[in-house]
Structure formats: structure tokens, C-alpha cells
Amino acid sequence: xxxxxxxxxxxxxxxxxxxxxxxxxxxxxxxxxxxxxxxxxxxxxxxxxxxxxxxxxxxxxxxxxxxxxxxxxxxxxxxxxxxxxxxxxxxxxxxxxxxxxxxxxxxxxxxxxxxxxxx
Numbered sequence: 001x002x003x004x005x006x007x008x009x010x011x012x013x014x015x016x017x018x019x020x021x022x023x024x025x026x027x028x029x030x031x032x033x034x035x036x037x038x039x040x041x042x043x044x045x046x047x048x049x050x051x052x053x054x055x056x057x058x059x060x061x062x063x064x065x066x067x068x069x070x071x072x073x074x075x076x077x078x079x080x081x082x083x084x085x086x087x088x089x090x091x092x093x094x095x096x097x098x099x100x101x102x103x104x105x106x107x108x109x110x111x112x113x114x115x116x117x118x119x
Contacts, residue, residue, distance in 0.1 A: 004023055004026055004045070004078070004086055005023065005026075006023055006024065006025070006026060007022050007023065008022065008023045008078060008079075008086075009021075009022055009050075009078070009079035010022070010023060010047065010076050010077060010078055010079060010086055011076070011077055011079060011083075012047070012067050012071060012074050012075075012076050012077075012089050012097070012099075013074055013075070013077075014067055014068070014070065014071025014072075014074035014089060015068075015070035015071055015074070016065075016067070016068045016070060016071055017065070019049060019065045019066070019067045019071070019097075020049070020050040020065070020079075021047040021048055021049050021050055021067075021076075021097060022047075022048045022050055023045060023046070023047065023048075023086070024045075024046030024047065024048045024096065025045070025046040026045055026046075027043065027044075028044045028045075028046060028098075029041065029042045029043075029044060030044045030091075030098050041090060041098065041100060042104075043100060043101045043103075043104045044090075044098045044099065044100060044101075045076070045086065045087050045098065045099045045100075045101060046096055046097075046098060047067070047076065047089070047092075047096060047097035047098065047099055048096055049065060049066050049067070049096070049097065066092055066094070066097070067089055067092050067097040068092070071089050072089060072090055072091065073088060073089065073090075074088070074089045075087075075088060075089075075102075076088065076089055076099045076102075085102040086099065086101075086102055087099030087100055087101050087102050087105070088100045088102065088105045
């Protein structure tokens with residue numbers, strides 16, 4: 001699998017349609033508590049939504065589409081000539097999205113199924 005880089009263009013084809021993002025931090029953990037239980041996603045990737053219009057700065061980000069509820073589980077793909085699976089979208093905090101690295105999701109699926117999987 002090729003390496004991902006900060007600032008790399010990616011897309012999320014979720015229930016709400018296609019969202020364009022740039023990769024932010026590539027190795028973060030995202031923790032939260034719900035109903036007295038702690039949860040932690042590791043090896044998460046930060047997704048920075050990109051403006052739909054060619055306007056920069058804060059004004060440009062007002063026009064950026066944000067991944068939304070219902071997009072969870074959508075694949076995050078690089079915008080290369082041959083797209084590469086970068087991760088699986090799992091949530092957003094109103095300013096940015098988060099995805100689990102594809103390598104982690106792939107390894108987990110192989111462990112759970114007991115099968116060698118190909119992407």
C-alpha cells in the first residue's frame with residue numbers, strides 16, 4: 001500500500017454524496033465517552049473538508065461540504081489517477097471528519113474472518 005501524505009486530496013462517497021477533503025493529521029487517536037463507557041479510535045486520519053468554490057480562508061470553508069451522519073462506513077479514496085483506499089470514514093466533529101486507516105481496517109477484517117483478503 002502506498003503512503004499517505006498530509007495535504008493529499010481524497011474523496012468520500014457517502015450517503016450524502018461526494019465530499020472532497022484533504023488529509024490532515026495521519027496518526028491521531030479520537031476518544032469519547034458515552035453512557036459511562038469510554039471509546040477510542042486509534043490510527044485515525046483527520047479529513048479537512050475542501051471548499052466547493054475557489055475561495056480560500058474562512059469564507060471558503062463556509063462553502064465546504066462536510067461528511068454527515070449516514071456517511072459512516074464510506075471508503076475514503078485518494079484522488080490519484082488510480083485511486084487508493086486510504087480509510088473508512090467513521091465520524092465528524094463539525095469542523096473535520098475522521099477515518100480509520102485502511103491498513104488497520106483490513107487487518108481487523110482478516111483477523112475476524114480468518115481469511116486472507118485482497119483489496
